[in-house]
Amino acid sequence: MWRRTSRDLHARDTAPSPATGWLRAVRTSRRILLKGGVLTGAATLAPGSLTPVDLRSTAAATPFRDTPFSLGVASGDPLPDGFVIWTRLAVQPLADDGLGGVSPHSREIRWQVARDERFRYVEASGRAWTGPAEGHSVHVEVHGLRPGREYFYRFRTDREVSPVGRTRTAPDPASYPSSLAMSFASCAQLEHGWFTAYRRMAEDEPELVLHLGDYLYEYSPGTVPADSGNVRAHEGPETASLADYRRRHAQYKTDPDLQLLHATAPWVVVFDDHEVCDNWADEVPRTAASVPYFRDRRAAALRAYYENMPLRRSAIPRGLEMVAHRRLAWGRLATFHMLDTRQHRDDQSCGDGMGSCGAEQDAARSILGESQESWLAEGFAASTATWDFLGQQVPFARMDTSPTPDERLSMDSWDGYPACRDRVVRAWQDAGVRNPVVLTGDVHDHLASEVLSDWEDPSSVLAPELVCTSITSGGDGHDSDDGRYRWAEQNPHIRFWTDLRGYVRTRVTPDSVTADFRCLTGVSRPDQPAFTRASYVIADGDHALHQVSATPLSSL
Template sequence: MTESSDRNPRTTTRRSILRYGAALSAAAGAGAAGVNLPALAAPGTAPNTTPGAGRPLTSDPFTLGVASGEPDATSVVLWTRLAPRPLAEDGFGGMPRRDVKVHWELATDERFRTVVRRGHTMTGPDAGFAVHVETAPGLQPGWEYFYRFRVGRYISPIGRTRTAPALGTLGPALTMSFASCSQYEHGYFTAYRYLAADEPDLVLHLGDYLYEYPANTYVSPDGNVRDHVGPEMESLAEYRQRHAQYRTDADLQAAHAVAPWLVVWDDHEVDNNWAGDVYEKPWRPQPNFIQRRANAFRAYYENMPLRARNRPGGSAMRLYRAVSWGSLATFHMLDTRQYRDDQACGDGWKVCEDAKDPARTITGDDQEAWLLDNFRSSTSRWDILGQQVFFARRNSATGKNSMDAWDGYRGSQERISEGWVEAGVRNPVVLTGDVHTHWANELKANYADPDSDVIGTELVTTSIASGGNGSDSDPADNPTLERNPHIKFYNRQRGYVRTRISRDAMDVDFRVLDKVTEPGGTASTRASFRIHDRRPGLDPLAH
């Protein structure tokens, strides 16, 4: 196994990508005023020459930005969605009800002097005017690329993406950031802007990308600072409209444009606390919940840079998958909603014997078997689980546990932990969202015995905005940490987690914002840790 360096030195900083992309987008919008726009098709190819295309568009359709995702060593997914009026109630974003030809380009430099791929694809009403381009295999491993789209005279902002290193090579250190829980009403997405400014190579989003509620139904302790449009999402049009509203946020667009993403959902992409075929309780009955779930899945696929193999079939969507970053890391992206048994004992925090039933599952049998097989066949330096809900044991003062976490599914919790130990996984790390607070946990062979072996590490990210500003906290004074000595850090502010993964260690920064209820919050690092190769657990670092 070899360790290589970047084969194509970066041609620009990613901060300049964001500036240039914004400027190009503005120029595209001014195209009618005589701005000279770069060609995105071979000379002599007229824009919008699709049979029956009708009139050219008269306003910029790229209001939702661009994104990329699912990188492997030779290909990547490029994404955009056309929406000149993104908040249109019909969910079509102001697009005419006809198919549209979209041109795209991929280059090794941000000014597109060296274009390595170009082509066109069609989108239309059936796809919600979303565009998914899976580049054909043949890109260089571990390579930085830039991409853009064009419809007629309108050109999208520029995005930056990257292929993974080739299998069998460790590649350079990977900068990976992960985030969760961005309730639009509760605050500004300033954390996404700081995440973008960190210049990551890869971003993971672990769920609650958007929230389903109508305006002022879910109110932050600090009050809501923005309003959702539309009713509670149930129809396809409503899910499409809400996704579009979130995508209009400039800070979210910046985070998508700077690096490829890997995404998984949690509950709010569909319905709060849904579990398999069971809708949220004790709210009103939902006789059409399965159709609602199908609508949510379809809109989620349309709005995320996922591969065609992830396309939903009605109310089913295969979202769990493994993505390799050379031989440095494998990201096992899990779905802990679609296949789980309903939460035990009526949900919430409970002392619940049913939670200990080994037959209960949070992953479903097929996904669990797939994950355990991955552990047994792994040759990666780091095996990283990207998933949604709290994995470590977390006991309250009265002995209660969260039924919406792995504690509510003790059989799954134990089988997965024991599975990576039995397989000899070199460095197991669990990444988690959901709880709107930062945590750093050492995973134990036996949580009842504080002296038992540490068998893995869990990093939990706080929310981007959900819950409002939150507050700083002194971990030394936290009773949860006293009751759970395997939990090493806790903080209630908003933010994200930044990591640097190398052959010898994973360095972790818990990033926090001083405020999200006003624009212009300031980010800082609240705590830092190192996870050493072959030594699970957390070493505090100065920051």
């Protein structure tokens, strides 16, 4: 049994509501002692954890004077029999070398997974090793659990114990869950605001969280001011080295609102551009000046991304490459096809900007790469789910942002790869996918949009696209009372728009998907309330979006 004492990690925590009393467990650090015995359990550890360890090196590691779990805990990629649990040791998260002030020795980390938050019913347990080669991170792939169940987990090293995280396994593959509470988000620029949206997501108690990219930003302090002014600053220069990226991840992970959401539910994550650098494409950076060192920068960024996310060992980077695309099922209710639109794309055409030049029409161009396109088509063909979600980074439907009859399309989005978009649409049509739904981040706006077979005919709907706004990027933002897109005449398929910050909350059932576009009243001040700006329903077999409610900011 591990004896517990408490240390409050979250200075800005507010009291939990009666309906979310379990949150008390994840808002408190637990320091506990192992009284004896060897922990056992079924798990797969990431390479490095399986490497034979020099026990003399371990013995030389000095005890911690402060909590080494300052970056919290996380879980992810749930399967019917398990999930990944993660932590990373750091007593000085912003140490210049990126190693968190932890001594350069291997350390043993013990872990437990239980059915209850007091750990009276431990279902799996074990030990892992970590050290500077892994950035002092730990990834444990837990197996042998029951499907569709809630679990709690924690870590221990020396006499220090981590906060408790809550997670769950996916349902049995043959089952038909009655519902799924899933929320998704993107684009969190720490300088531009407080991460209150993450806390509001946690208070909704989702069963699954998707993060669609731009988990952090690479910029040096003050490079990109928010419209409402920067409220805090990045530490260190623009990220370029492994130490830089490790330190930037650590800075973001110290945020208590982000820690709370990680400890609330399993996450499924994919990266976009800012986890490396703005608008990169395969081995091509945005600026020519970055070319000489970009390969090293990309490798460092992807390595740090793996170290700091609850990812399976199949995602461990191999040089420049990291397998980020993958597929997860939620019983027969939903399948999530998580896409990578950065590593294998052709370079953006037409100068990587806003505006078409004709080169983007080349049929050979792809935002996914040939292999990933084939993988996606095979997944569509094999799917028996009621709902097939494409979790990806950049706008899929056409977006013309020109105030004149001349088109103005972003070459960084699917508009820069129209032939590839057509192939993806044909693949889900040929496979007879029952309900395709595109989930998108990137543009810092909430958008309820529709994918059309003919962009001049708003009735030719093929699938809905739900675009989430940013967590903070851009600052407080603004709203319009009618929810009308500012270039609505050029884009009649965009049914709703707002520039406020927030996230999208969904409820998935066999009959429908309800999408709530959740917004904050502002992010330049901490702990602001959230409200549902608009709600849309997608009915089974009907690919169109139907609005069921709207609440403009001005009415609050």
